[in-house]
Every structure is written in structure tokens, then in C-alpha cells.
Amino acid sequence: MTGLTTKFLEKLCFNVFKESCLVYFVINKLGKITQWGGNLSDLNISEPGEDDPITDTAIFMEGILPLKGESMEFSCIKMPNNSCVDALLFKIEIGYGLIIWDATKKDHYLTETQQKCNELSLLIEKQKNRLVHFPDKRSEMENETILEDLFQALNFAVLEMDNNGHFVLIGTPPKWIEQIPQSNQILLGHSYEEDVFTFLGNFIQTAKDLWSKNHQGSYKSGVWIEKDQTDQEFLFEATAVDIQGRKLLIISHDRCQPNEKQSIIQKGRDLALNYHKLKRSDQKLKSMHDELELRVKERTKDIEEANRKLANELKERKKVEKEREEVSQQLRQSQKMEAIGTLAGGIAHDFNNILSAIIGFSELSIYEIKEDSTLKPKLEKILHASGRAKDLVQQILTFSRQTELEKRPLKLKLIVLEVLNLLRASLPAFIDIKKDLKSNGYILADQTQIHQVIMNLCTNAWHAMKENGGTLKVGLKEIDIKNESISAKNKLAIGQYLELTIKDTGCGMPPEIIERIFDPYFTTKETDKGTGLGLSVVHGIISNCNGSITVDSQIGKGSLFKIYLPSFITSNRSKPNKEKTISLGNNEKILFVDDEPFQTEMAEQQLSQMGYRVIISNDSAHALNIFLDNKDDFDLIITDMIMPKMTGKTLSQKIHKIKPDIPIILCSGYSDDIDSDTIKKMGIAQYLMKPVGMNDLSRAVKDALQKKK
Amino acid sequence: MKKKICMLGAFAVGKTSLVERYVHSIFSDKYHTTVGVKIEKMQTAIGEEIVDLIIWDLHGEDEFQHVQLSYLKGSSGLIYVADGTRKSTLATALNLKEIAEKTIGKVPFILVLNKMDLQDQWEIDDLTLKDIEDKGIIVVQTSAKTGDEVKHTFQLLTKKMLDK
């Protein structure tokens, strides 16, 4: 190459380098500058002196030489003088060539992009940490700011569709938006987005369509180029996306070359993807949290349900306890009554013995005195009064259940009256009793039980009126149940009935109580024991008589109990013996045993009067001996039931062992421990309740002797 | 005497902030990421010896930008920077140390745990720290924000470089 050509080339290079803001240095192997060229001042590089080390001018060359490879590139080197350069260092024959050029432009967009990437990464890290450390402290608010930070970091303009389908800018608008024509409108929030972003017209329509079809994911407009006021070209791209139900239009903007854009977008998207993944795990956490909350709610509901059940159970239990308390009260009452009953029974026994003497001797006296004696009416008065006393004792015994349980024809009216008489004494004056007893009919039942039924119902009525007083109405009438429906309703057979009504004007009962009023509390309890009968027992007694009981009640108005009992209609009703005649004996020999001397004394006289021979004994063991000595002499044995040493029962059994066919009559003041069955089994001819009048005695003796024959 | 040092570490750990604090005694809360390299010059003295430090503030290491290893050429010392409030940056720093040693061999270095003013967000426990120190690595906790230990770190490294 000639010197001229070299000069030429040199000149050309100088100009090219000068115009293109390039600088070049030729450096020898010691790192000293031998030649340089280009526009040094544009790059803020001071003119070097000959043989200056390159590190003085290009500070980044410190430590770089000697170069190992063929060449080395420097990119975006910011120097203390604030210039930002790229450089290329390469080996040449004499040493090294170094070309430096301005990288400010590149630096500008690179920094912006890198900045975005790094800020995003930081955001992501922050978010990650937050999720790790405080997974439960997430809130919509924070997500909101994170989202906005994200948009801002990405330099996006984000518009959100409001309820009217109109788009409003959210978050901080990016700087570039100002460069767009009509940006004022969008910044003020009342624009038609198509006017500002002309390319959006069709795109928005499609996006809205997709959203209305619940389309997930995002939809992109594609890159669109527009010039700003200063004629600079911009790249725009819009993305329509539904984030947690929010319809967003994300508009990205770029200033760089389309090919650079590729990598930038790539990075941004990678990050967005990353963020999205994170977001998803965030969402998963949230849904897990929600599910947990739901479960907790369900559990709470379960617990509430259980509590409710428990409360109900408690209520029920309390109710049952109250019932039990009532029942035990009834039981106590009944035990009390039983004690009173026993006491009354005991007294009645003695009393009956005394009455026997009074009646017996009065009767004897009447027989002995002359027909026109002035003593006769007096004695008859004693006898009459004694008869009333006997009735009274009978009533006490009935009340205290000391009489035998046996179904027999009963005049219901009499029992009702008996109960009402007993009650009258104990009822307070403010309770009025009204009777309307129209029937004299009979029923077949156990007197004691019926007595108790009426007593119970009347007592209940009284209790219902305790507070405010009122009227107790008792009615009795005969009815003929022909009507099928009535009979079905009351579960009664068609026929004749006595209807007993007990009505009060008391507090009444609510339906739920009426429903259960006849429920049995004590199904196993012996129904013949206890005076404080529950209504269940009443029900049982009535049913047992083939009758029925119904109740009507109204709160505040009172209750009405109706009892239906079948009429007892028979021609040979067992009627009280009213025969005045005394059957006389035929000199038969009778052994009379009673521990009470006055009884034996009286019996001796009575039976003698009747025409019998009488041997008496006040000791049952002694009586047995008398019988043994003359067992074929006696025609009849009459013995008291309760005696010391040997009871009448035992005595009878022993006598029957020796002489099975001899008739025995058992007498008792009261007897709880012997029933008609036992009596029959024992072959006892007659059972007499003291006090025994002469009429009854004579007939019993006669009957017993006749049976023997 | 001129000495080249490089600041290495994950992004946003405070490499630039440390250099700015050391060279210009300024600090900004605003994060302005470094693209490429920023070179600063700082004169210091160890005893009689005047040293011109050429400080290369390299861009942060992450999955998008890798440290250009050729830039490490000619370094007399390295400062690995980690952010004490982000545990992962410590791993990045240690990883970079491995790579740098493979590229330019062993040169004096210091591991810096920056942002020590943010104790409430601190994520590196004493045990981890002890593990590192047990490997013979010098760890300094600094704050570019308050300036704590910043100058000391550069002085210490310079001294180590001269001692070598």
C-alpha cells in the first residue's frame, strides 16, 4: 500500500469515525497508545498524549491486558465521566486495537427493560416471602397494590371495565401516556377508549364477547404502530384479561425496535407467567383458606345442632324429672294413705268387735224383752245407731282399701254420694259441688276401685280449681249406645251404659298434656295398692270394666271427664238382705271360737236363742283340743280369723284335716290376708264380716248346715 | 498504585449503593438497576501507600443477566454482596464466588451482608453465618443506607490486596 493510499484511507476512516461517534485506539503490547482517532469529545474522552497508558483514557482497560483470547467485547460501560460506551478490543500485529462507541441510546432502553425485570423479580420475591411467612395475612388490598405495582413496573396502562361497559384507567398511569394524542381525556377518566387508542375498536368488541362467554385467559390485539405528537413511532399492544372477575385492558407500549421488542416482551412475559404461577398458588391458598372456613362453619353448624339437641334433651329430661317428681309425690301420698289406711283398718277391726258386742247384745235384749216393753224402742235406736256406725266403719275401710277386690253389682249412685260426702268435708267453701244423679242403675265392678276412680277425678277437679274456686259438677245418667260412631270413638260395644260426668271450671289443660294424660307411669305397679292413683290407673280400672273414659279440656275454662260403664242388668241381683226372719236351728252342736270373751258370750246367747247347742272357746289351741276330744259331736265350727297362738285359718285347716266335711264359718273384723279364692280352696262354708247381726249369723249357720247335708 | 475490584452479587442487594456511599457518600432509596458495568475510581491509602481503586460495579446476577466473567479479568480483589433481608442472595453470592475462582483464580475477597439497618426483616441466622465464617470467609455486615462498615470494608479489602 502506497503512502498516498494510506493517507486516503486514514482520512476516510477519520471522517467515518467522527461522524459515527466512534473512537479508536491503537495500543502497543505494553498497553501504551500509539494512535487514536474519532470523535473523542462526543464521548467525553480527553485527548491522550503519545505513549500514555490506555488505562488513563479508558479506565475500564485496567487489568485487562494482556488479552488472552483474540478479542473482547465491552457492553454498557459507564465511566466516571458519565459517558456510557460499548467497546471492542482485539489483537493486532503490533498490539491491540480498541474501538469505543456511544452506548447511551442502548443504555437507555436496556436500563428501562432491566429495571422492569429486576423490579418485578423483587416484587415476586417479596410476594413469595409474604406467602411463606404470612400466608394468612393476605388481603385484597395488598393484592391490589401489588397488582398496581406490577402494572407500573411493567410500564403498562391498565383500563378496567366498569358496570356500564366503559373503561377507566386504574393505578398510576405510565409516563408514555402523555405522549398520546388526547391523553388528557383518558387521564381525566372520561374518554371513549377507542378515541384514544384508535386500534382498539374491534378488539374491545371481541374482548367483551369473550368475557360474556366467560372466557378465561387473555386475548391480545397484536402489535400496532402509531406515531405520537412528535412523529415518533410507538409500538402498542393491548391485552384483554379477566383477573379475579375484573375485566382489564392492559396496554403496553414500546419505543424500541421490533426485534428488540421480542426479547423484552419475552422477559416480561416470562415474569408475568412466573407471577401468574405465584398468583395461582396464592389463589390455591385462598381457596384452601375458604374451604377451611367453610368447614369451620359447617362444624359450627354441627355443634349448634348438637347443642340444640342437647338443650332439647335437657328440656325433655327436666320434664321427665318433673313427672318423676310428681309421681314420687304421688307415691309418697299413696304411702301416707296406705299408712292411714292400715291405721284405720286396725281401728276398724277393734271398732267392729265393739260394734258386734253392741249390736249383738242389743239384738239379744230385744229378743228377750216383752213385745210391749218401753225398752224395745230404745234398744232399737241403739241398734239403728250401731248400724250407722257399722256403715261408717265400712266407708273407712273402703277408703283405706282394706276391703276385698271383687267385682260385684254396685249401685254407682251410692258410691258417688259416698265420695262426695267424704270430699265435702275436705273441700274449701269456694268450691261448689253440684250433683245431678239421675240413675239408680248398677254396674259390675269392684267397689273400692270405682270409689277410687271417682275420688281421684274429683280430687283432680278440686286441684284445678284451687286457685280461683269454681264448681264441681257430677252427673250420672243412663245412656243407650246404639250409634256406631259414638261406640267406635269410645271403643265401646253397643249397649246400655251409665255415663258419669265430672266437670270442673278450673284452669284446664293444654293439648299436649291431654294427649298424655292417660299414659301409664307405673305399668308394673299393683293397681290395687296405693291411693294416689294416676289417671293411667283410672283408665286401667275403667277399661277393665269394659268401659271408657274421655276428657275434654280448655285452658282457662276447665275440664270434663266422661266415664262410660256398662249397665249391669240381671234378674237375680244380689240385694242386701232385708229379711227379718231368723232361721232357727235344730239342736245342732256348734263350736264357737273367738279370743274376745264378750264375742263368745254374745254368740253363745245368740245361737242358743236360735236353737243351737253352743260350746265356746277363747283360745284357738284349746278349741282344737275340744274338737279332737269330741270330733263327731260337732255339726259346725264358727271361728274368728285373727287370734293369738293360732289363727282361724290354721285352726280351720287342722280341723278339716281331721274331719274334711265339717262346715266352718270364718269371721273377721277385717281381713286383708284372705281372699275369696283361698276361702273356697279351704272349703270354708261362709265368711262373715264383723259385726255380724243375728240375721246374718242365723242365715249363715243355716246355709252352712244345709250345705253339709 | 492502581487496583481493580469487582462488586458481585444478586440484583438489588446494594452493590451500586455501597459504591456510591463509599465513593460519593450518597445514598438513594430509589432502586436504579445497573445495566452493564459502572466503573468508579476512588483513591485511598494504606499507611504510606496511596492506592487508586478502580471499582467495577457489575450488574446483578439473575436468570436474565449473567455476570460477564471476562470482566473479572485483572481484578485484585472481589466483594461479594448479599442482601441480609433476602436469604437467597447469600446463595447467589457464594455461587458467584465459586465461578469467579474458577475464572480468575483466588484473589482477596470479602463477603458483605448488606442492609443491616433492616434488622426486623433479617433472614440470615447466626448459625448460617457461623457456617460461612468457619470456611475462612471474612463476612462483614454493612449498611449502604447508614454507611455503617462501608468504608471499613473497602479498606479491609485493599489491605488484603496489598498484603498479598
Ligand SMILES: Nc1nc2c(ncn2[C@@H]2O[C@H](COP(=O)(O)OP(=O)(O)OP(=O)(O)O)[C@@H](O)[C@H]2O)c(=O)[nH]1
Ligand atoms: N435499607 C437499605 N436499603 C439499601 C441498602 N443498600 C441498598 N439498598 C436499597 O436496595 C435497593 C437496591 O440497591 P442497589 O444499590 O441499586 O442494588 P444493586 O446490587 O446495585 O442492584 P443491581 O444493580 O440491580 O444489581 C435500592 O432501593 C437501595 O436503596 C441498605 O444498606 N439499607
Ligand SMILES: [Mg+2]
Ligand atoms: Mg447496581
